[in-house]
Amino acid sequence: MSRRPPTVKRPIVRRLIIWIGLPLLVVYSIVAVTSYIQNKKASLDRTNAYLLELIRHQAAVLEARFSSVSRTPEIVAETIEGMRSLSEERLIELMERRLAAEPDLFGMAVSFEPKAVDSRMDAFSVRAFRSSGGVSITKSDAVSSYATADWYLIPKLIDGPYWTEPLFSAGSGNELACSFSHPVRLAGAFAGIVTADISLAELEKTLQGIDLISGYPFIIGRSGTFIAHPNPEFVLRESPFSLAETLSRPDLRALGKEMIAGRQGIVALADIHSGEKSWMVYTPIPSTGWSFAAVIPEDKVLAPVQAQLYRQIVLMIAGLFVIFLGIVVTSYGITNPLRKLTAFAGEISTGRLDVRIEGIRRRDEIQRLAEVFNKMVADLNQYIKDFTAATKAKEAVESELRIARQIQESLLPRVFPAFPERPEFDLYAKNAAAKDVAGDFYDFFFLDEDLLAVLIADVSGKGIPAALFMAVNRTLMKTVCQKGVGPAESVRMANEILSRDNDACMFTTMFLAVFNVKTGELHYANAGHNPPFVISSGRGVRLLPSMGDAFLGVDAEASYHEGRDRLEPGDLLVLFTDGVTEAVTPAGDFFGEERFVRLVADHRDDDLPAVWNRLAADLDDFQKGDQFDDITVVLLRRSG
């Protein structure tokens, strides 16, 4: 049964997308936006410069045309001023010549003040204009017909040339026309006005011919009125100022002021027709006081820039798609083997070590990991085999050790009472071994009828070496004690023998006493062992002090002192190893000598096995059943 592995909270594919895909997306976007902004600005600048140049050029063309016409009335006025005698015929001839010379001229007129030419003459005006046949002439002698007309009045008032604002000329088939006027001075006084009329019919066509990228051109007059505009309803009716009011567009009024002030510029504005964002360029036509302008919708200007942006976005999306695809493929390439490895590891954890991971052929770290996995499983398998073998071997050794321990225990005298035929004393010894084969031992035996040797020892270390060393010790002690040289000499001899061939550097602490069962005399030697104590029936407790002698097996030259004491009837001699006093609680408190002494003292009159049982129970209780070291106690009481 295959079990789905638990979902990963932060999958690698997500990390790769976050740390590679997203930064790329951000960088791409920044690049796209930046380049769009730059391109937009560059394109607008370029287009605006182009437009400005274009309308300046067109304005210059118009300017050239108008300034050429504007010279005509001046030339005619100067000619009239230079004439010695004025006549209608000469004026007509003069005007006809000019009409022939200036194709842009539609008509001309010379209009005089009353009495200006001749004191008897009233005002008169002669007009020549192109007609279907050639040049037609009209005359008027009513000053009221022109005295208050702008083309006459204004140049008269300002005493200088003047362009009238365009009108729909009734005489020229309702075509847009305007007049350029120049005053005539005779005998130093204002005498009349020469006018040259030009048709502006061509103006619309000229404007239509300009390529303005879907924009449109227009012209406004000196007071803002549209002279040319794609919307014919605007011509001579509306102005930026009237549209500003009607459309509530104060910006148009400000713009109109700029234009009629003869300035040039570029502004962004909402188109009055469509409302879309547009750009307007404007420039003056100086000789007329007009302003020439063009309006271009921004989206037309920006169309190529936007197309480029769209291309960039498409490329960016395609590029990102490829990158994301790459990320997904790569991350699955990583995570799939990892998932296999995870499942594999899960199988291993159930104990199946006969499996191998297959199918990861990548020549990368993942494959290496898979190989290591396989090797690890193989090693583990081997190790477990080895471990099983070792465990078996160890169990065999332990079994042998157990037997060795039984043999060791059997070496110690274990039958009590040991000397039922001797009523002078009572003896009890017990060795509670820790888990391993240990090095504590005790022994007692009669040297002759009255002398009883009693010894307790603790061999350093544990295990087989300690057990063997102990066996050597014990045999050796029996041998040297039999020589009857007293405890100190016996110990010294044993030490010398042990030290000499002690390659294993093992040592033993030992207390050896020779007890005269008749007299109670006690001779003893102590090789670094815990000093035993005597619980006296009358004199309390006393230690058999240590004489500072060395352990057995360390120094072959060491000498040992003999101590003497005497057991009174009822005195109890207590020998013990450090397993008693150093019994420890799980919390680390030691059982201690004081507690030990008090316990034994409290039960001094009990049976010796009962004393031991009491102590064993207390120690067991104290250590919570966890014994670390051998506990060995020998109790010897002189009978009362």
Added chain:
Amino acid sequence: MKRFLNRSGVLIIFLAAAAFAAAVFPQDGKLLVLQVQWVPQAQFAGYIMAMEKGIFTAEGLDVDVRFSDENSSPITELRSGRADFCTAWLSTTLTLDRPVVNICQVLQKSTLMLVARKESGIRRPEEMNGKKVAIWGGDFAIQPLAFFRKYGIKPVIVPQSYNIDAFLVGACDVASAMYYNEYNKIYLSGVDQEDLVPFFYSDYGLNFPEDGVYCTRETWENHPKMCRSMRRAVLNGWAYAFAHPEETLDVLMDYCAGYRVRTNRAQQKWMLEAIRQAVVFGVGENPSGWGVLKKDDYQRVSGELLRQGFVKTVPAYEEFYKD
């Protein structure tokens, strides 16, 4: 029987209709012509709306509003009988040798004015001394001349065309203007009002009420009821125009297009409001108070005309104004 009934039925209906028409239409079914001073513009919005919205018809009048140009004068048309009613200035009608009757004084205030540029330094009438002041001729000259005399000013008077171009290019220092027309045209030529110094004659004790509705003495004497209907219809027409300015402007712009008048909505909007101010001046917003010719206005205008020698006599107020 059936045929007779049909014939007599038609006859009876016809006779009944004729009798009804005679009772309802005091002009005996005749088309009345109301000739206004100039081409279509908001100055005549009240008359146009009275015609367009059936207000004349509601008064039992069948009226055609006609417009004028350089070649036709409302007074001439009235005198010739081609027009039954006309609009004209009080200062014009008081100078006629054959008196006419004012049946409704529509404008209560002079809209004629003088205007100077602030940068010319002219702030008070006296500062026009020696300056070029452009004025229109004829009746338009009466108030400025009275104004110059009243303040002892001796300006250089120059003629003025129907445009304001001379003022705009600085050919004159002060120009005449109608508040409802040229004054705003200056604004619509890019000159802000705060750069102008206006002189309203009405502020200088020379308020000459302008447009009124006139008919001949004969018309008034023969058809006083019809004249009163005309007065009511005209004032209702104005009330309608002022109450519905956008609709009125729509109608006006159509008229202007039809008559090829070169204007724009902004200008007509301004004009309608300026005319409204002149209509309600001194008589309040309620139309029931409109259209009166006040005696002191009459005396002021006639007194000035007599003083300037435009006329030697003027008709009595009661003879001149009939409501």
